[in-house]
Amino acid sequence: xxxxxxxxxxxxxxxxxxxxxxxxxxxxxxxxxxxxxxxxxxxxxxxxxxxxxxxxxxxxxxxxxxxxxxxxxxxxxxxxxxxxxxxxxxxxxxxxxxxxxxxxxxxxxxxxxxxxxxxxxxxxxxxxxxxxxxxxxxxxxxxxxxxxxxxxxxxxxxxxxxxxxxxxxxxxxxxxxxxxxxxxxxxxxxxxxxxxxxxxxxxxxxxxxxxxxxxxxxxxxxxxxxxxxxxxxxxxxxxxxxxxxxxxxxxxxxxxxxxxxxxxxxxxxxxxxxxxxxxxxxxxxxxxxxxxxxxxxxxxxxxxxxxxxxxxxxxxxxxxx
DNA sequence: TACAAGGAGTGAA
DNA sequence: TTCACTCCTTGTA
Numbered sequence: 001x002x003x004x005x006x007x008x009x010x011x012x013x014x015x016x017x018x019x020x021x022x023x024x025x026x027x028x029x030x031x032x033x034x035x036x037x038x039x040x041x042x043x044x045x046x047x048x049x050x051x052x053x054x055x056x057x058x059x060x061x062x063x064x065x066x067x068x069x070x071x072x073x074x075x076x077x078x079x080x081x082x083x084x085x086x087x088x089x090x091x092x093x094x095x096x097x098x099x100x101x102x103x104x105x106x107x108x109x110x111x112x113x114x115x116x117x118x119x120x121x122x123x124x125x126x127x128x129x130x131x132x133x134x135x136x137x138x139x140x141x142x143x144x145x146x147x148x149x150x151x152x153x154x155x156x157x158x159x160x161x162x163x164x165x166x167x168x169x170x171x172x173x174x175x176x177x178x179x180x181x182x183x184x185x186x187x188x189x190x191x192x193x194x195x196x197x198x199x200x201x202x203x204x205x206x207x208x209x210x211x212x213x214x215x216x217x218x219x220x221x222x223x224x225x226x227x228x229x230x231x232x233x234x235x236x237x238x239x240x241x242x243x244x245x246x247x248x249x250x251x252x253x254x255x256x257x258x259x260x261x262x263x264x265x266x267x268x269x270x271x272x273x274x275x276x277x278x279x280x281x282x283x284x285x286x287x288x289x290x291x292x293x294x295x296x297x298x299x300x301x302x303x304x305x306x307x308x309x310x311x312x313x314x315x316x317x318x319x320x321x
Numbered sequence: 322t323a324c325a326a327g328g329a330g331t332g333a334a
Numbered sequence: 335t336t337c338a339c340t341c342c343t344t345g346t347a
Contacts, residue, residue, distance in 0.1 A: 234334080237338075270324085283339070288324085294338055296326065312324055312347085 136211060138250050139163050141243060142280055144235060149211050152182025155282065162279045164207050170200035186212060237294050238303050238317070240280055241265070244273065251276075263320025267313040 140147050143163055145156040152160065157180055161173055176196035177185065185208065193201035193208075235243075244251040245265055254272040258264045267273050270288035278286025295315060298304035307316045 234337090281338085286339085290339060290341090292325075293327085293340080297338075299326090306325085310325085 135167070135250070138247055139167070142240070142276065144280070147211070149182045149186050149208060152185070154179060154181050157182060157185055159279060159282065160211075161204070162284075164204060165200070166275065166279065168203065168207070170203055171197070173197040173200065173204070235280065237277065237291070238298060240277055241273075241295075242317075244276065258314060261320065262307075263317030264307050265315060265317070266311070267315070270313060 136147060139145070139160070143156070143159040145152060145159055149157075149160070157177060161177055164170060165172055173196065180188075188205070190202055190205040193205035195201070197204060241255065244255045245257055245260075248256060252268075254269040254276070255265060255267050258266050267288075270292075274286050274288040274291045277291055278284055295304055299306075302318050304315050305318055307314055
């Protein structure tokens with residue numbers, strides 16, 4: 001699944017211009033302590049939207065960057081020209097933005113005449129935006145919603161809210177946005193978001209802003225990556241599980257392959273997988289008991305079975321791709 | 322206590 | 335009719 005990371009084109013440049021290095025430093029310092037901040041109080045460092053227009057969304061992006069890369073306490077270079085997880089330096093937290101292309105003899109200038117710092121900032125921007133867009137792509141597929149929030153039905157809006165709350169550990173908005181469709185949602189100001197959700201409305205508004213910015217640049221992947229979840233067809237549980245398995249960076253903590261060739265996978269966090277499935281199907285009461293019952297229905301149909309050596313939470317696709 | 326297995330009823334598409 | 339949700343019982347680790 002070659003998801004594209006189209007870079008910065010889709011997001012307004014004004015939102016990507018990073019402020020002085022103090023902002024970057026703040027963000028990176030947060031990354032450095034991020035590994036120790038992943039306890040129950042994760043909301044403490046959830047990305048906060050800009051408090052002032054001068055601050056800009058860049059700070060928010062950096063916070064987002066913090067969150068993404070602290071999520072599994074590892075650095076995964078993303079975006080154009082990025083390397084894989086395996087190729088990462090051993091101690092990334094000390095210098096998460098590394099310009100490996102910089103001329104050996106010059107630490108001041110990077111290619112293109114930019115200072116090393118500016119070049120690094122651009123790299124951070126690319127990585128962050130690429131990661132944001134990938135998250136949007138993933139959400140679009142998992143939730144079976146379009147990339148353009150304007151097109152969302154009230155049901156789609158609820159899915160998006162649930163997913164965003166879950167993904168970014170935001171306080172629940174309850175029924176505050178219940179009757180709204182995508183068009184109405186997009187027309188709301190940040191203040192209106194705050195009125196409906198005093199605790200997380202501003203962050204939700206910022207996230208929606210990113211979504212609104214993304215479709216123009218994401219037409220390529222939205223059009224090119226047609227699969228079961230984007231086709232408008234109801235998704236089956238086994239398809240959903242495969243989709244999660246295809247996104248190890250996002251969902252590897254919840255479900256992962258034990259033997260991809262044989263189709264053997266393990267549900268690492270049964271509650272989270274069930275919750276994601278519940279969000280996807282608009283079944284808030286979904287739990288692992290019910291999900292596993294549905295999985296067991298696949299035994300008879302020859303879609304999923306227990307592996308030869310049965311283990312708890314381990315299943316096997318009968319016909320692995 | 323959590324998970325596995327399976328029966329059975331229900332409702333939506 | 336199919337599919338998944340839901341509730342249930344029983345058994346196992």
